[in-house]
Amino acid sequence: MTDHPRRVTRALLSVSDKTGLIEFAQALAGHGVELVSTGGTAKAIAAAGLKVRDVSELTGFPEMMDGRVKTLHPKVHGGLLAIRDNKEHADAMKAHGIAPIDLLVVNLYPFEATVDKGAAYEDCIENIDIGGPAMIRAAAKNHDDVAVVVEAQDYQAVLDELAANKGATTLALRRRLAAKAYARTAAYDAAISNWFATQLKDNAPDFRAFGGRLIQSLRYGENPHQTAAFYATPDKRPGVSTARQLQGKELSYNNINDTDAAYECVGEFDPKRTAACVIVKHANPCGVAEGPDLVTAYRRALACDSTSAYGGIIAVNRTLDAEAARAIIGIFTEVIIAPDATEEAISIIGSRRNLRLLLAGGLPDPRRVGLTAKTVAGGLLVQSRDNAVVEDMDIKVATKRAPTDAELRDLKFAFRVAKHVKSNTIIYAKDLATVGIGAGQMSRVDSARIAARKAQDAAAEMKLAEPLTKGSVVASDAFFPFADGMLACIEAGATAVIQPGGSMRDEEVIKAADDHGIAMVFTGVRHFRH
Template sequence: MTNLVPIGRALISVSDKSGLLDLARALAVQGVELISTGGTSGMLRTAGLKVRDVSDVTGFPEMMDGRVKTLHPNVHGALLALRDDDEHLLAMAAHGIEPIDLLIVNLYPFEETVAKGADHDTCIENIDIGGPAMIRAASKNHRFVTVLTDPADYAGLLDQMKAHDGATTLAFRQKLALAAYSRTAAYDTAVSGWLSGQLNQPFTRSKSFGGVLAQGLRYGENPHQAAAFYTDGSRREGVATAKQWQGKELSYNNINDTDAAFELVAEFANAGPACAIIKHANPCGVGTAGSLKEAYLRAYACDQTSAFGGIVALNQPLDAETAEEIVKIFTEVVIAPGASDEARAIFAGKKNLRLLTTKGLPDPAEKSLAFKQVAGGFLVQDRDTDSITADDLKVVTKRAPTDAELADLLFAWKVAKHVKSNAIVYVKDGATVGVGAGQMSRIDSTRIAARKAGDMADALGLAQSPTIGSVVASDAFFPFADGLLAAAEAGATAIIQPGGSMRDDEVIAAADAAGLAMVFTDQRHFRH
């Protein structure tokens, strides 16, 4: 295969013009002929560079508001021709097609246009046609053509040309072709995703997911697994949009857990100060209070053992008082919609603590798709955005919950949505006091949560377990009365669950016999 290929002619057509003048000047110094389009051509010419308009190459003017300018055999033939194929060379000579050795193209800013909330017609006009066509042509013919789609690769091109007397190596061109095809794939995915949203047809016949590399990661869930973090351009507030003020680079598990924590605390956006502490993607404590410091302390009191080395998410900007409490134990990450200068100064003394701030909270009701890979394919579903109010609840026991119990039941239900199934959450006075997660049996989750609450009471020197007088949320129905009775034995006084079991009548009767209040949601929150 051809290795070194000298660059004699370059076609440049870019939306993002950062770094372009320096690159174009360097190419001109090496004697490369520059061909360009529209605004790019004007910019280069204004800078004093000799530029040939693409309309001179095609013999046609740019037309239809720039929609048609490069879709021509004199461009695509110049990019696709095999330089070692006699028939291709004869065709080029017969039709006056001059080879193009370097293509520098980046695409109309479709993703950015959508992210800004532009109207339908503006988004349509920012779908690039000629750019992807040229990129794909040049990439296919990377044996002979070098293609650049990202200003980050400009310096590498110049280094190649300097090292190889104006030529590039096959390995370099292959690397750029991969980058180019990855870019057009992500671009088409963005267009498809936007259009499926416009038409409310999320489950199309073919489905793809795209992203842009945000950072390479040291490893994945375990040190033997390679990993990377990609952003999808949605601009949903969270880890992808956050500013990191200090601390080591985030790991795969840090990112996963921080996302889980921030999504959970966002459920309490309108509940006053709130805090969620996450460990291994499950909440080990959630609290609300009159101040952020007290909310943190209430969340921490649920399970101080598990909170060590956890992720803290706040629904309000971090203040100095809360920061002083957080630094008393080892915490991996703190994420909040802002942080005061005083709080950042306190954290500065903990070099391993990562502090992330965002411009706001994610919207729990925002619709989007979630996917999970399985052997031979992937599962796609709507993200779980459903929520309930008191009006949605159905009281099924003789005793209705009190106002205080009702408030805690709704609190517990929000938390249960973010706990791995089978999920059981005990809540008292606006804070979790016991969480049972990820068990194969619901009664095991119920007992584990109660036991952990009892252990915490002993550690804190409390006279009794905080589950006494608490309420309980179950993410799915109780298939038997045993789980409900275990909660009652732990001291719970009210239950919230979806209902829908074949044995609902038995479970309701058991609740009545125990003097419990129970409400059904007719809504399940499995989380696997």
């Protein structure tokens, strides 16, 4: 690639975000660049005392139709698309009075922000930019001759090149800016198309696109030989993507994935009702508990599996306070995420320099509609978020014995947790705390046995006479296909069961529960998580 410098003699500026605009325009003028602009951008530049030519002077047409038509004109697009070294193009420019535009500066109407604030349908439509993307794509296509800037953070790079190259840009910069320009318009169109699909209640549009803004370039992915980066989507769901990191090392790919899993789980617990803590290891909760305060919830969650909690991720659903902070730093922890934290708690966490503290500013709404996506070979699997909440389910008693009030409370708690554990899932719970978690096994029986074994290990560590699965309740994320999985839970000491139901052998499972005096309820809702 040759340097291929191109001198900037004329720039067209049209921006909705005017951050840094005046300083940039002043610097361009200092390099002898003629400024052409539109609407509010032109007024802002003129108000700063700079000479600026309105685009209507360039085109010979006024802005019209409430500004919808102003740059869609051959004198704009010809100036952007003409190949400077092509004689035919040069002759056409001369014949039609088209002046070259060497630098385009456009950031788009704030469609994503308009949708995010819940604006009316008509307002969202008016914030779909047409001329901006058309110009951006034209300039990016002709990047051999034209530089295109789509956000203020690239102003300085352009000015540095103009200063270093006697008012010219290099091909290397123009290519980089062109690539970014196409990515920006792609993300913009993705946001618009997904919004339209939502408005039309179209769950399977013929084309589906997702776009995002870089949050962080990561050192590597799940493993050191994999590259990775973290992007924010237009869905401003509170969590790791919205959080402020107050301290600690840079987050890794696995940190981000695990922190998201922890925070989504703790979002199931209304902070007005209870304090809650979730401890996650390798994207699975290894301890979840409610309590009257965060420190109690943390200690009860830790008791479920303190071995796995070492080096884990901790999420809480209330403002992190000093007492909880002191307890948490008692063992090695990778990340703490909370809606907020007191200054004293922040100071306490500060004593562990490498411990990441994230403040998300809010909790994710478990009922909120949204999309999730995962890649498969040659494709994307897209689905609506699992926003089923146990409080909204029609829970039906399937056995002769109905659960007691205390059992039903724990059953709902356990099913809430099961939603966030990899399938096949078995959750033992007692007094609003997990006491055994079996995750990700090919057999539901194995999950039941692993969870029971974890409870035995915890009992030995705490020097208890028997594991806390004795007298517990149990949740299964999907139905028991046979009675054997449930019998393994009963053997571990469970007295009540919550499951979706719907197996061909439900009657066999119900009979086994009745034979052992166990209460069992059906939710009618499955929580597979693969």
